Amino acid sequence: MTWLAIPQDSPYGIHNLPYGVFSANDQPGRRRIGVRIGDHVLDAGAAARAVGAPSVLLDADTLNPLMAAGRRTWREVRGALTEWLADEAHRPAVAPCLLPLAEVELHLPFEVADYVDFYASEHHASNLGRIFRPGSEPLTPNWKHLPIGYHGRAGTVVVSGTPVVRPSGQRKAPADAAPGFGKSRRLDIEAEVGFVVGAPSELGTAVPMSAFREHVFGVCLLNDWSARDIQAWEYVPLGPFLGKSFATSVSPWIVPLDALEHARVAPPARDVEPLGYLDDRGGEPWGLDLAIEVSLNGHRISRPPFATMYWTAAQQLAHMTVNGASLRTGDLFASGTVSGPEVDTRGALIELTWNGENPVKLPDGTTRTFLEDGDEVVMTATAPGPDGSRIGFGEVTGRILP
Structure with missing residues (x-):
């Protein structure tokens, strides 16, 4: 009280x-x-x-x-x-x-030292695999053996409410003979959860899962804005670059890790036995029961459930340091898009609309496949607290400017 x-x-x-x-x-x-x-x-x-x-x-x-x-x-x-x-x-x-x-x-509540984004939802990864590789296995062969991630741009992490200017870059649709240059036509969102590193680690020293709470200060919401047309042309063979680096929005409040004790849950059952440094079956479970909501222009379009994430933040921290990479105060690493098994639990427009085939209908009669200029995206989340209370994460918002 x-x-x-x-x-x-x-x-x-x-x-x-x-x-x-x-x-x-x-x-x-x-x-x-x-x-x-x-x-x-x-x-x-x-x-x-x-x-x-x-x-x-x-x-x-x-x-x-x-x-x-x-x-x-x-x-x-x-x-x-x-x-x-x-x-x-x-x-x-x-x-x-x-x-x-x-x-x-x-x-922005902290100075971002480094930014890493993961790809930890099996539902999200499987959906994208079915969209882009129909008829093939939806997951890549390495997906269930390690948390896949990429390095983002720390300097373009912005606080909630910062407008997002539509990015430009090279685009090449499958039917185009050559790439062209222009504004992204397929601007998307990714509903994610961010983890903020406090205590650093030494270069050359891996951080085990058991040390997760010694290094992670707290948790925030995160929107990894994505220009899908720029990303599709550039990402082979090295991964996302300009399609992601123009802006990443975070909520203005960092929820302390100790406030989330009642939100901790076991991750989903895994059908591939992880290697030792990622094996959390005998340790502390770091799945989190966060209820996320995504709204577009005031209309809720999705409720992604974070408890469904295949890889936990503790596993991600262990993986990104297992080669001896050091942690710095202010490092930010994100979960990757949070998506559930149902259509209305998908955390990105590319999934919600199935790459534009099934537009999202808004109450004003308009539809969206991807974001238009003037659109505003708002993400919120809560988690279970003690005695039936809820823990709030604040909002992460962004409006698209031309």
């Missing part, structure tokens, strides 16, 4: 306390670490000073110093924040440090 008056069913109760970075209307140039509680943002550094607690990590203008401090510090800080908002004795000092959410601007 908290002394702050918030609805009992708020997904931003005291069991959540996600971190973000904000600026207030009275000081628009000053960025501060904030913690969401209900429809308020707690100025974390100011609250620490008000109660006489150490504030150096919370006085930063980005989450990176706090994330770099490691899990012991993360737990101490989270425990202190919970105490300040739960103990009535702290109310006189802490209450003045609360600002209405509507009166602040939210920023």
Whole structure:
């Protein structure tokens, strides 16, 4: 319980306390670490000073110093924040440090060091295989042996609400004799979940699955915008490049890993035995029961279930470091498109419309195969919390500009 008056069913109760970075209307140039509680943002550094607690990590203008401090510090800080908002004795000092959410601007909460995107949904990978390789096995031979991924562009990770300019690049349809250049005509979304690295690792040292919670600070929502026509022409033989690198949107709140204990579930049964460093059958399960919703122009078009993901974030972390690649504070790695078994649980338009064959119908009578200029995409998610509560992730939104 908290002394702050918030609805009992708020997904931003005291069991959540996600971190973000904000600026207030009275000081628009000053960025501060904030913690969401209900429809308020707690100025974390100011609250620490008000109660006489150490504030150096919370006085930063980005989450990176706090994330770099490691899990012991993360737990101490989270425990202190919970105490300040739960103990009535702290109310006189802490209450003045609360600002209405509507009166602040939210920023990218951390400096992104590196960005890796995976391909972990069997439903998504199978659907794309059936679309592009009809009559063949939908999954590539390596898919169930390792988490497939690619390196993205850290510098174009943007916070929710940042407009997305339609990208240009080379395109070549199968019937075209030669490639041409122009704006993407097949702009798509990918509903994903992002994992933010806090504590770094040494170069040349693999990070095992058992160390997942020692390195991962928290979780966010992510939209991996995709220009399918640019991607289709460029991705052989080295994979996505300009079709992905123009923008990746993330939600402004980072939900601490410790807030998701009640959301943890076993991953789906696997029919191929993984190699030892990816074998999680005897360890902690890191599947997560997240309920995602995707809306296009205010109309819900999909509800992808994250619990169906074949590869977990712990396996992904182990795989991307098994060759000795180091982790840095601020590394972001994403799950890949989240898709379920039903049509209305697919996390990308290319699946929802089956590569344009079955357009999505909107309430205004229009249809979409891919995104048009002016379209706005909104993704939200919640997860189970203690005592029947829900944990909210905020929104990741983006509007397409010409």
